[in-house]
Amino acid sequence: MTRKSFVFAIASGAALVTLTTIGTWAQHAEVAPLGGVTKAVAVLHATKKGGDVHGKITFTQTPKGILVEGTVEGLTPGPHGFHVHEFGDCSSDDAMSAGGHFNPTNMPHAGPHDTKRHVGDLGNIEANDKGVAKIELLDSAISFSGAHSIIGRGLIVHAKADDLKSPPAGAAGDRVACGVVGVAKAAGMMSGTAPAKK
Incomplete structure (x- = not known):
């Protein structure tokens, strides 16, 4: 075998190993696709006017939509507006830094069961x-991907009820709690980081 043929054989073998490795990785990627978020979480903290309001909300992908579950405590009894806001920024003491309602389709304010x-x-x-x-x-309507993705958005609880019609936010009053929707570790998900050294 000539030197040139020998080098070509080695290169071909390396390419085969690489392609085999990629193929194996792709099989696993089909099980857990890149960006395939299935669960998210928001931890709510009180604003300046929120007193002791706090809570934790989880968002779980299901075949029929996203299941929103959780508990909020420290509220006044009765209904309170509950919305995803444009920005995941709770830095201001009134949570106005979270911007307005998340509205990528430029629709009017309404209730959760309205089409618009x-x-x-x-x-x-x-x-x-x-x-x-x-x-x-x-x-x-909410999603973990695409134009309707709530990942990185703000989650707000208001002081009063949302009347589900008045622009821009249903006359729901002050923002009493704010949190940021982030990716949560779903059951069976492998961690993408190495364990910390002791």
Whole structure:
């Protein structure tokens, strides 16, 4: 075998190994595709006017939409507007830094069951006489990808009820809690980071 033929054989073998490795990786990628978010979470903290309002909300992908579940505590009894806002920025003491309702389709404000609505219009949550709101709702407008993605957006709880019609935000009053929707570790998901050294 000539030197040139020998080098070509080695190069061909390396290419075969590389292609085999890529093929194996692709098989795994079909199980857990890049960007395939299935669960998200938002931890809510009180604004300056929110007193002791706090909570945790999870978002889980289902075949029929995203399931929104969680608990918010420290509220006044009754309904409170509950919306996804444009920016994941809770830095100002009134949470106005989160911007307006997430509305990529430029629709009017409405209720969660209306066809023409802000993507972020999740309606109201109801606090009991102890100020605790238990949340469980299914929404097909919000998403974890594409133009309707809520990842990195703000989640706001308002002081009053959303009337589901008045622009721009349903006359829901002050923002009493704010959180940022982030990717959560789903069951069975492999961590993408190495464990910290002790």
